[in-house]
Amino acid sequence: MRGLLLSPALAIRIEGHVRSELPREACGLMIGQTGNGLLVVDRVMPSANLAPVECLDRFEIDSALHLREQAAARESGQEILGIYHSHPNGLPEPSDRDLDGAWIPDFVWLILAPGADQTTRWGAFFRGKTATFEPLEIFAKEPKT
Numbered sequence: 001m002r003g004l005l006l007s008p009a010l011a012i013r014i015e016g017h018v019r020s021e022l023p024r025e026a027c028g029l030m031i032g033q034t035g036n037g038l039l040v041v042d043r044v045m046p047s048a049n050l051a052p053v054e055c056l057d058r059f060e061i062d063s064a065l066h067l068r069e070q071a072a073a074r075e076s077g078q079e080i081l082g083i084y085h086s087h088p089n090g091l092p093e094p095s096d097r098d099l100d101g102a103w104i105p106d107f108v109w110l111i112l113a114p115g116a117d118q119t120t121r122w123g124a125f126f127r128g129k130t131a132t133f134e135p136l137e138i139f140a141k142e143p144k145t
């Protein structure tokens with residue numbers, strides 16, 4: 001995979017959701033298509049975080065939402081490319097728990113680390129056929145080939 005293509009408008013939407021959920025983790029789905037080795041995000045769908053409220057370092061995507069969005073994406077020739085979630089005051093990279101929970105093949109994990117200073121660090125990773133994360137570059141627009 002060459003990278004994740006995420007427009008500035010969608011990036012702002014994701015970051016807004018992540019900041020609105022602080023101090024908890026936020027999570028959501030990224031829907032789009034794959035072409036030329038690029039994962040192109042067309043839209044994002046925030047999910048409620050269904051992890052217990054007192055757990056500040058956990059997220060759980062609403063599985064009913066996931067199934068609904070999967071069906072809707074298929075109808076329109078798209079797919080769920082992956083998920084985003086946040087590590088408040090943490091690192092923009094997968095935790096051990098993330099690796100344990102990454103069982104869906106060919107799936108993107110976008111991780112935001114919102115800091116107290118209003119800056120947010122981003123990391124994108126691709127979980128291919130095996131249970132490992134490969135770093136993915138994030139592009140704001142189509143890179144030149």
Ligand SMILES: [Zn+2]
Nearest residue numbers: 087094095098
């Ligand atoms: Zn995580």
